[in-house]
Amino acid sequence: MLSNNQIKHIRFLQQLKFRREFNQFVAEGDTLVLDMLASAYKVDMIVATDDWLQSNALLLNNYKATIISVKENDLQRISALKTPNQVVGVFNMPEITLDIENIKSQLTIALDDIKDPGNLGTIIRIADWFGIKNIVCSPETVDVYNSKVVQATMGSIARVNIFYLDLVDFLKSMQTSIKIYGTLLNGESVYTKTLDEKAIIVIGNESRGISNAILPYISEKLLIPSYPIGDSNSKAESLNASVATAIICSEFRRKTL
């Protein structure tokens, strides 16, 4: 049975300050929790229905975690979802450090103040699909352990490393070693521009794009052309940040096929 203290603890993890204090976060639902268990993340607590615990009894033997069986109704008391789904897991945040040499040898995404949890979750899922191992976020980017982000990643959070760093410092330290791409209104078509296999792709904030402090570090300016080209009439003003990320990552990968 869940104690009141446990209920309180799990609910506290819906708030950023407590996630930081305890270095823990929550992931929910059958698929996501199984993805998390299979990852490098350490599990601290599993709260689940009897059915789920029975189905996964063998697997759970491999983990040192507090395991608590609850009725479906009780999941509601700790879940951040409208419709809780069998299991709630409490995981420890990983201690990972950014390996600059590693970043220089591959494709990395840098997020300049992405604010929408759904966008961040979707971008992590895109990174996972396109084999991008690292995402560097500005400190103002939404917290990756926000439950909406965690759920939107559909398990990809377990396979992509996320770092929060001062983006200016980071790009400054990288600019002589690797090309830094960003989409700008005066950029060159992503379809025709040469794209390096080793690079940093900067994605700007949903409303204001790439910030002024970051602009000087963008060595390669990209543009996703709208269609038909040259027809500025009655056209969408912009693409959603995660949609733009998807199209750009797809272009980087198609060019190395």
Place this chain on the structure above:
Amino acid sequence: MLSNNQIKHIRFLQQLKFRREFNQFVAEGDTLVLDMLASAYKVDMIVATDDWLQSNALLLNNYKATIISVKENDLQRISALKTPNQVVGVFNMPEITLDIENIKSQLTIALDDIKDPGNLGTIIRIADWFGIKNIVCSPETVDVYNSKVVQATMGSIARVNIFYLDLVDFLKSMQTSIKIYGTLLNGESVYTKTLDEKAIIVIGNESRGISNAILPYISEKLLIPSYPIGDSNSKAESLNASVATAIICSEFRRKTL
């Protein structure tokens, strides 16, 4: 001043059955309402703050609409948004009919039960960006006039025609005239496959993909390759439906540049 009946009417429009009964829907916020006013949609009512009405007084002279000035607080009583933004507009649904000959001459998206309002809104925005004029939705696709969809289109709803039709009937009537593309696990890479300028792109449901009833009509099977190719280890299972739409539409357009 807003009457109680007007408040009730606008609130009713948050429900599908009343939208269908009155053939009306709501769009909110400065940018979106201005986009809607500039479109073929007919406005029925504008409820806005004094400031907004004054800034747009000249423009509003061009429209026959009930115009009501309210205090910021009163917007809250009719808004579907957490933070209302200056203006709420009630618009009439357009009477548009699908022109089959027209569809045969261009690129069209067909949605097979897209359920998430954010996905549908984002897909409409993508269509607008890539100059796709028509989207055909299965009857089970979420209602385009749902306020979450309308807001997520960021104004693109004003520039893209949306039809709800039996998708099997529609594809059956098109299959001899035009290629019908869909993403499937056994498809050919979207990067290498020939893509026709005139085509229908079918996007499947978020959980189950393209439905069995639709599969026989997919003449061209596509795949968005994940990276690295051939590494089936630790990889995302799928891309979000709107992200997949973006990558595919981008590929169709890049090939005709």
